[in-house]
Amino acid sequence: xASNRNCHFLFVMSLAVGLWLGAAAGARAEGEADFLAGxxxxxxxxxxxxxxxxxxxxxxxxxxxxxxxxxxLHRARLLRATxxxxxxxNANLxxxxxxxxxxxxxKLDEAMLYEADASGADFTGAALAGAKxxxxxxxxxxxxxxxxxxxLLIGARLDEATLRKADISxxxxxxxxxxxxxxxxxxxxxxxxxxxxxxxANLKGADLSEADLFxxxxxxxxxxxxxxxxxxxxxxxxxxxxxxxANLKGAxxxDGSVHD
Numbered sequence: 001x002a003s004n005r006n007c008h009f010l011f012v013m014s015l016a017v018g019l020w021l022g023a024a025a026g027a028r029a030e031g032e033a034d035f036l037a038g039x040x041x042x043x044x045x046x047x048x049x050x051x052x053x054x055x056x057x058x059x060x061x062x063x064x065x066x067x068x069x070x071x072x073l074h075r076a077r078l079l080r081a082t083x084x085x086x087x088x089x090n091a092n093l094x095x096x097x098x099x100x101x102x103x104x105x106x107k108l109d110e111a112m113l114y115e116a117d118a119s120g121a122d123f124t125g126a127a128l129a130g131a132k133x134x135x136x137x138x139x140x141x142x143x144x145x146x147x148x149x150x151x152l153l154i155g156a157r158l159d160e161a162t163l164r165k166a167d168i169s170x171x172x173x174x175x176x177x178x179x180x181x182x183x184x185x186x187x188x189x190x191x192x193x194x195x196x197x198x199x200x201a202n203l204k205g206a207d208l209s210e211a212d213l214f215x216x217x218x219x220x221x222x223x224x225x226x227x228x229x230x231x232x233x234x235x236x237x238x239x240x241x242x243x244x245x246a247n248l249k250g251a252x253x254x255d256g257s258v259h260d
Contacts, residue, residue, distance in 0.1 A: 143168075169207075209247075 035043035036051065041061040051071040059079040063086050070090045080100040087107045098118035103126055110130045119139040128148040135155045143163040152172045159179040169189040177197040184204045193213045200220040209229045213236045220240040230250040238254060248259040 031040070031043055032046045032048060034040045035046060036048070038056075041058060043066060044062050044064040045066060046063070047067045048071060049067060049069045051068060053076050054072050054074045055076060056073070057077045058073075058081055059077050061078065061081040063081060063083045065085040066083070067087045068091055069087055070092075071088065072092045073096050074092050075095045075097075076093075077097045078101050079097050081098070082102045083106050084102050084104045085106060086103070088103075088111050089107050089109050091108070091111045093108075093116050094112050094114040096113070096116045098113075098116055098121050101118065101121045103118075104122050104124040105126060106123070107127045108123075108131050109127050111128070111132070113131060113133045113136050115135045115137075116133070117137040118141055119137050120141060121138075122142045123146050124142050125145045126143070126147070128143075128146055128151050131148065131151045133151060133153050133156055136153070136157070138156055138158045138161050141158070141161045143161060143166050146163070146166045146168075148166060148168045148171055150170045151168070153176050154172055154174050156173070156176045158181050159177055160181060161178065162182040163186050164182055165185040165187075166183070167187045168183075168191060169187045171188070171191045173196050174192050174194045175196065176193070178201050179197060180200045180202075181198070182202045183206050184202050185206060186203070187207045188211050189207050190210045191208075191212070193211055193216050195215045196213070197217045198221050199217055200222075201218070202222045203226050204222050205225045206223075207227045208223075208231050209227045211228070211231045213231055213233050215235045216233075217237045218241045219237050221238075222242045223246050224242050225245045226243075227247045228251050229247050231248075232252045233254050234252055234256065236254050251259045253259055
């Protein structure tokens with residue numbers, strides 16, 4: 001008898017769970033439809049891969065944890081939008097307005113952000129491996145702890161941005177500006193910083209081994225304890241830079257000599 005009661009209880013519970021899941025899925029689908037139709041800007045955890053959102057006004061939108069892989073957000077307006085934990089892998093965010101947006105822990109691997117403006121945005125802990133961010137405007141943007149290996153940031157503006165302990169190894173930062181940027185403890189191993197402007201940047205304890213700093217402006221930069229072994233500093237400007245405790249073994253110095 002007890003066995004029959006248990007079986008009946010399990011059946012009822014399974015039915016209840018199934019009904020709840022069905023209702024939740026229906027509500028989510030309805031929410032996604034409303035979002036795509038522009039009736040709402042709140043669509044947390046919605047699943048919209050390849051979503052056509054070009055030029056959409058999504059200022060202040062809540063897309064927390066949303067799945068937007070390969071979505072087209074070209075020239076969309078995402079001013080102060082919340083995209084924390086969202087999946088934007090391979091998404092097109094070229095020329096998108098992301099000023100003040102929250103993208104902490106978001107996935108943006110291989111995403112396109114060419115000429116996007118994400119000034120003041122928060123990418124803390126975000127995944128940006130291979131992201132294409134040429135000529136993007138990233139002034140005072142947070143990238144602390146972000147994984148950006150192999151990203152393209154040619155000509156990007158990162159003045160006063162924070163990249164503390166970020167993985168920016170093998171990143172292309174040619175002609176990028178990082179005035180007063182905070183890169184303490186960041187990994188820049190093998191990165192290209194040709195003609196980059198790093199005036200008064202904080203590179204304390206950063207790994208710049210094998211980095212190409214040809215013609216880079218490091219005036220007043222803090223390189224205390226940084227690893228610059230086997231880096232290229234040819235024609236780099238080090239006026240007023242703090243090199244206390246820096247590892248320069250094998251580095252090609254501005255005067256053409258190789259450091260012992």
